[in-house]
Amino acid sequence: MNTTSCFQRNAEKVASHRCDVTEHRWVNERYKYLRLKADADLAGVTRPGQFYQLKCPPIDDLQPFLLRPMSVYGVGPEAGTIEFLYSVNGLGTTAMATLAVGRHMDIVGPLGNTFVLEPGFKRIMVVARGVGLATMAPLLQHAAKAGIKITAIMSARAPQDLMREEFLRGVEADVHCLYDSDGSSSVASVESLVRELLGTESHDVVYTCGSHRLLMLLQHVLKDFPQTRGEVAMEQRMACGMGVCLSCVRLFNHEGEKQFLRVCREGPVFSIRNVVGEVEFG
Ligand SMILES: Cc1cc2nc3c(=O)[nH]c(=O)nc-3n(C[C@H](O)[C@H](O)[C@H](O)COP(=O)(O)OP(=O)(O)OC[C@H]3O[C@@H](n4cnc5c(N)ncnc54)[C@H](O)[C@@H]3O)c2cc1C
Structure with a gap:
């Protein structure tokens, strides 16, 4: 199957990876670019729209307990290389921003489903x-x-x-x-x-x-x-990222009825038409 045809709708190779930080720099005042290298073939199993859970390092005697969800910004060209682009907000991302090149970071994924991009699209x-x-x-x-x-x-x-x-x-x-x-x-x-x-x-x-x-x-x-x-x-704010804790459920129109679905597991990609929103236009 060519890489652009109907991406898999669900993660199939979820695993924990210990990665080396190979590049980490500010892109502007708020965003940082992070490049990691793992021993596994992350490029081969990761699709657009999927995300990983990142374990943040301790900072000022505080250890961010939950892993932080981050979308995949890029993979490759080497099989083990994965990239993230993130804004520095609270405790977890502030801690993440301190990671120096040469240190390790543990990540879990790939998680969630993917955007659908069909070869016939013009x-x-x-x-x-x-x-x-x-x-x-x-x-x-x-x-x-x-x-x-x-x-x-x-x-x-x-x-x-x-x-x-x-x-x-x-x-x-x-x-x-x-x-x-x-x-x-x-x-x-x-x-x-x-x-x-x-x-x-x-x-x-x-x-x-x-x-x-x-x-x-x-x-x-x-x-x-x-x-x-x-x-x-x-x-959506989430904790486990794997469909267990149910903290990320949202209401969707699904198969003819309103249903709560897990953004981490049934998503994060959904049909725009199926989202039940809070704001009315028109
Ligand atoms: C599927 C997915 C993909 C994401 N991809 C990116 C990305 O590519 N780049 C990026 O900058 N940000 C991304 N985010 C948002 C990112 O996860 C949050 O900015 C980050 O978790 C904030 O952590 P913090 O410790 O700095 O903030 P805090 O506010 O201290 O976090 C406290 C808790 O709330 C959770 N939390 C806070 N904000 C969010 C949020 N917006 N979404 C989910 N959980 C949140 C944290 O995981 C943590 O458990 C993504 C979120 C999701 C759900």
């Missing part, structure tokens, strides 16, 4: 903001390799926060950049841009990640574009 749209860039970057790489055209809508607080190069990583795309600082990322502006782009050219699927506001907006817009699929990688 053009896809990705709508990304903040940490969602990390989750969707591998999707762009696979789409580009398969000759699928890409429309990318990126939004950020200001131009210096955008991380355009980190997202595209050399992939060619029709890129639209929107900012909070000039108002171009407002709900109304994003909605009118998405409608214009979907109305001008047919897109097989729209992908997004993380932002609840973007998710609800796309769910609303896609009602008028029934031929376009929608997928979202949900970012």
Whole structure:
């Protein structure tokens, strides 16, 4: 099977890996890039949209107890290499940010299902903001390799926060950049841009990640574009990451009824149309 055809919907090779930190640097004021090397073939078993649970080191006599979920930002070219792009927020990620090159980090995965990218797709749209860039970057790489055209809508607080190069990583795309600082990322502006782009050219699927506001907006817009699929990688607070603790359940429309599903196990990727939201548009 070629790597771009129907990715596996569920993780099949979950394992714990002790990795070496081979690169760790700031990308901007909030985000760090982390490159790890394991003895196992992580590149071969990891698909776009999946995530790993990362064990953070102790900091100031505190040991972050739970592992932290992080999407895979990239894999390869060596079989054991895996990359993450993360924002430094609370205790766990602050501790993670102190890891020096040459130290070890334990990770568990790959976890969760994957985005679906079919070889027959002609053009896809990705709508990304903040940490969602990390989750969707591998999707762009696979789409580009398969000759699928890409429309990318990126939004950020200001131009210096955008991380355009980190997202595209050399992939060619029709890129639209929107900012909070000039108002171009407002709900109304994003909605009118998405409608214009979907109305001008047919897109097989729209992908997004993380932002609840973007998710609800796309769910609303896609009602008028029934031929376009929608997928979202949900970012939900979680503890075990393996479907046991049930802390990450959310309500979805599933097989004709409303059901609570585990974001870590049945997700994190879901159909945009199936998410039961809290915000009503229109
Ligand atoms: C599937 C998935 C993929 C993710 N991918 C990325 C990524 O690629 N890059 C990135 O920067 N962030 C990502 N996140 C968010 C990241 O997990 C949180 O920012 C991180 O756990 C915060 O930990 P902390 O200790 O710094 O914050 P704290 O607030 O101190 O964390 C306290 C607890 O809450 C949990 N928690 C806090 N915020 C989140 C959150 N947004 N999602 C889930 N659990 C949270 C932590 O795991 C921890 O158990 C992802 C989250 C999920 C669920």
